[in-house]
Amino acid sequence: MWAAASLRWPGVALCGVIALAASFVAGLHRGPQLLYALAFGIGLHLLAAEPKVQPGLAFCSRTLLRVGVALLGARITMVQIAALGWTTAAFVVAGVVSTITLGLLLARRMGLSGSAGLLSGGATAICGASAALALAAVLPRSRENERTTLVVIVSVTTLSTLAMLVYPLIARALGLAPAPAGLFLGGSIHDVAQVVGAGSALGPATADQATIVKLLRISLLAAVVMAVSVSGLARQGLPAEAARPPLLPGFLWAFVALVALNSLGWLPAGTQNALAELSRLCLVLAIAALGVTTSFAMLVQAGWRLFALLVVETVWLAAVMLAAAVRLS
Numbered sequence: 260m261w262a263a264a265s266l267r268w269p270g271v272a273l274c275g276v277i278a279l280a281a282s283f284v285a286g287l288h289r290g291p292q293l294l295y296a297l298a299f300g301i302g303l304h305l306l307a308a309e310p311k312v313q314p315g316l317a318f319c320s321r322t323l324l325r326v327g328v329a330l331l332g333a334r335i336t337m338v339q340i341a342a343l344g345w346t347t348a349a350f351v352v353a354g355v356v357s358t359i360t361l362g363l364l365l366a367r368r369m370g371l372s373g374s375a376g377l378l379s380g381g382a383t384a385i386c387g388a389s390a391a392l393a394l395a396a397v398l399p400r401s402r403e404n405e406r407t408t409l410v411v412i413v414s415v416t417t418l419s420t421l422a423m424l425v426y427p428l429i430a431r432a433l434g435l436a437p438a439p440a441g442l443f444l445g446g447s448i449h450d451v452a453q454v455v456g457a458g459s460a461l462g463p464a465t466a467d468q469a470t471i472v473k474l475l476r477i478s479l480l481a482a483v484v485m486a487v488s489v490s491g492l493a494r495q496g497l498p499a500e501a502a503r504p505p506l507l508p509g510f511l512w513a514f515v516a517l518v519a520l521n522s523l524g525w526l527p528a529g530t531q532n533a534l535a536e537l538s539r540l541c542l543v544l545a546i547a548a549l550g551v552t553t554s555f556a557m558l559v560q561a562g563w564r565l566f567a568l569l570v571v572e573t574v575w576l577a578a579v580m581l582a583a584a585v586r587l588s
Contacts, residue, residue, distance in 0.1 A: 263314075270315015270548070273306065277547035278540065291450070293388050294416040296543045297409065300550020307552045319548035321396075325510035327541030328393040328480075331386075332517030333526055333534035335474050343471060350583035351446050351475050358384035358576045359483065365571060369564045374398055375407045377487065379565065382415045383572040386477045387449035389542060391415065397484055397508055407565065409553050412546065414569045419449035422573070427460040429581070437461070439584035441468025446476065446580035449573075478518065481511045 281295035306312055340348065362380020363373060377398075382391040388411075395408040426448060430440040440461055445468065448454045454473045458466030488508070517534070520526050526534075 267315040267318045270312035270317070271319060271544070273303070273312050273315065273551065274300075274319045274544045274547040277303070277550070278543045281543060281547070291416045291420060291452070292539075292543060293450075293546050294413065296547045297412060297550040300547045301553055301555060303551050304554045312551075316548040316551055319544045320552070323541040323548075324392050324545035325396055325508070327538045327545060328389060328396070329510040329513035330517065330534045330538035330541065331389060331477060331480070332514035333521055333531050333538070335478050335518045335521060337518070337522040339471050340475050340478060343475060346587070347442055347472070347583075348475060350442065350580070350587075351472060352479065354446055354576055354579045354583070355384040355476060355479055355483075357579060358572050361575055362568065362572050365568055369568060371564055371568065372403070372407070374404050375411075375565055375568070378404075378407055378411045379415075379569050380572055381483060382411050383418075383449060383569060383576055384476070385480050385483060386451065386473070387415045387419055388412045388546065389450075389477075390480060390483075392542065392545060393480055393484060393511075394487060396510070397487055405549065405553065409549055410565050411569065412549075414566050415449050415573075418569060418573045419453045422448045422577070423453035423457045426577070427457050430461060430465075430584075433581075433585065433588075435584055435588050437464035438468050439588040440465045441470075442472055442587065443577075443580050443584035445469035445472025446583070447573075447577040448473070451477075481515055484508070484511055 277296055277299045280299055281292050284290065284295050285292035307316065343351075359377070359380035362383070363376040366373060366376025366379070378391050378394055381394045382388065384390075391408055391411045395404060398404050426444055427440075430443055435443065441458060441464075444457045444461075444465065445454050448457055448469075451470075451473055454469050455466060458469035517526070521531065
């Protein structure tokens with residue numbers, strides 16, 4: 260154990276420095292912390308060739324990634340989800356399923372891989388960078404999938420920030436009440452922080468509704484990852500004799516367990532907040548590690564088609580959720 264820790268600490272320390280820098284800049288400019296961590300990591304790509312940091316980078320990009328995703332479950336309770344009502348929940352599920360399906364179909368038409376369609380559709384439909392990382396964790400590891408994941412993270416975070424600024428203007432122009440406006444914002448904006456920011460622009464009632472709708476989308480992460488494990492996508496590129504991936508990876512069992520514990524009221528508010536912060540820290544460290552192992556040349560190789568696919572998926576999800584909000588208003 261101590262031997263493994265001694266091998267990992269240089270890489271973990273490097274990711275920690277990047278995370279601190281990203282947090283400082285995000286706090287200074289109120290920007291997306293994950294995007295800053297990725298950008299700073301890419302800027303230090305030359306260090307990826309240093310053998311001393313490689314074990315720590317692998318630990319952050321794999322183990323800490325899974326821990327961060329698992330801890331997202333501490334934010335969700337079934338009471339919150341049930342309070343939305345079946346109609347709202349049905350609209351949200353329809354938006355998620357249709358967006359992922361659209362991503363898979365359009366990816367083929369645009370000459371992209373099934374993994375690209377899944378990662379882009381899942382990130383857009385569920386919870387942005389966190390969903391992309393969770394889905395990437397159960398897909399075969401390859402340089403193409405890593406490059407696709409990073410492009411998706413950059414693009415979806417950028418689009419989410421733009422949505423935070425534009426969508427409240429649309430809701431206000433249509434005169435949506437707090438509940439329908441919260442459905443629109445929480446059901447279509449990619450990242451939690453941007454959902455809260457957009458909802459707050461329209462008042463606390465809208466912000467609360469938008470956050471609960473967003474948590475419903477996050478709760479669907481385990482089901483989507485299980486579907487991927489059942490499908491052939493999780494085995495793409497693996498040898499035919501390779502063992503079948505588990506139906507639900509261990510980190511998602513932990514996610515489900517935390518949702519159950521929180522629903523039973525066994526997680527105090529202080530514990531929930533601490534686990535949420537720990538989740539964010541793990542995800543920032545994971546993205547920093549992915550950034551260090553990626554160069555700008557790798558991102559450019561992904562081309563414009565993946566970004567265009569994400570734009571189409573974003574517009575589609577916004578249109579579906581806006582139509583649902585107007586119907587309920």
